[in-house]
Amino acid sequence: MPKIVDHNQRRLELVDATWRIIARHGIEGATMREIATEAGFANGAMKPYFPTKDHLITFAFRHVFNRTNQRIADTSTGKVGMEALRAFCLEVLPLDEDRINEARIVIPFWQKALTDPAKANLHETSMNQWRSALEGHLRGARDRGEVTAPIQDEYIVNQLMSMLLGAQIVAAMSPGKHLPAQLRTQLDAYLLLLNPTTQATQPCAETFFANRRK
Numbered sequence: 001m002p003k004i005v006d007h008n009q010r011r012l013e014l015v016d017a018t019w020r021i022i023a024r025h026g027i028e029g030a031t032m033r034e035i036a037t038e039a040g041f042a043n044g045a046m047k048p049y050f051p052t053k054d055h056l057i058t059f060a061f062r063h064v065f066n067r068t069n070q071r072i073a074d075t076s077t078g079k080v081g082m083e084a085l086r087a088f089c090l091e092v093l094p095l096d097e098d099r100i101n102e103a104r105i106v107i108p109f110w111q112k113a114l115t116d117p118a119k120a121n122l123h124e125t126s127m128n129q130w131r132s133a134l135e136g137h138l139r140g141a142r143d144r145g146e147v148t149a150p151i152q153d154e155y156i157v158n159q160l161m162s163m164l165l166g167a168q169i170v171a172a173m174s175p176g177k178h179l180p181a182q183l184r185t186q187l188d189a190y191l192l193l194l195n196p197t198t199q200a201t202q203p204c205a206e207t208f209f210a211n212r213r214k
Contacts (some may be wrong), residue, residue: 010172011049017035027107030053035056072133093167093180127161131157138153151171163186
């Protein structure tokens, strides 16, 4: 009887192998042969799954995006307003080795998207989904009086996106520059600025958000 192969699982194994190779050798060192060897594939056996590295990077970007969204959904359950906004941001920030490796996948995809309309469209659609989610959390935070800064939500979302995506670049290029505690403190400091009244009565962002978690 022929062996049943889970093709989707095999693709995910190749994605995992890809970011391990990129972490060690960079994107240029992530050849199809190297990736196949890392994943335990015979030479040439990747063709049915990913004909080229370009196809693999696109699939990997989708996987990273979906995986991040699942983390966001898991940690945001039952949260609203500022708490939900903060939970969203923490799942995007590169706070551990897995998420740093995800950033190493995303950055090569960005480079490809500069000259590939299909990839550019995929990226724009994905980022618009995140912007929409952030806007929803901001509206909830304003309704609850947790955001009072006289800044349009569109600008706040743009600043948050720049912070989150910029942190991915720094983490991928210089993982020792920003430790998880520093990234959390930077995020909390910015979120605290969105409520000037609270800012004036709290000694620091870390204290404010620690109190909210109690």
